[in-house]
Amino acid sequence: MAGNRINILGTDELKERLSDPKKVIIVDARDEEDYKKMHIPGAISIPVYDIDKMSDTLDKDKEVITYCSGGMCDASTDAANILTKKGFKNVSEYKGGIQDWFAGNNPTE
Template sequence: MVNFIVRAVNLKTVSLISFCLLSLVGCNFSSSAQKKPQLIVINVLDKQEFDDCHIAGSINIPFAEFENKVASFDKNNHYVLYCADYACMSSGYCAKLLRDQNCKYVWEYAGGMVDWYKKGYPTQGPAQEEYLKSENINYNDEEDTSHTITAEELLVKIEEFSSRI
């Protein structure tokens, strides 16, 4: 009789432990499966230019540091990279680095900070740098535009991702 009780208690304990472990695994699995992709807007200018004026909500990863951080990016997120203006090629180079790491959702905002600022879209910072007042001539008219995004498309994307929160 004592053996039967010990076996029943052990069976009950093992069942309880198994249930708890399966529940934990299920929770972890469902939370990672339910993780929604984020929109990450990245300014690749130096910190001084970023602090002066950047797209509201964007983050700064300076061009000089970008290559060292590429491997840590979540491949499921959506990334938009920008720099100063159409003449600046840093954002295009960084976007290519991300695509080479198999990130599927990567765009370059070639108009950059000058285009965004001149259109009066939301920015952060005092906006005192002279380059913000320069002409923003599109030098890349013949370039492949399949991986580029306009200011208006970026605004829509920001609103779309903001509504998901």
């Protein structure tokens, strides 16, 4: 499946992507309760266990960036893998997750 590689983003790369929110979809793959407590501005909540059925609601022409808690959390990786299997061509993962984002004093909602 050439071309369906998942890009790994650092915090600076994510900030750059967020500067043009019309081109990206940020998916918080954590549980909705965690999303409600704090999330990256503009992110939508699609828990990893819902990503398969909810993927049809996402625009395949945009870059989709997944994230979760960071550290030992695999939800963003699992979500990104599901999206590539569903035919999304431009999928990225922010591995640092909300932990790195918050630790860097970046804005949250």
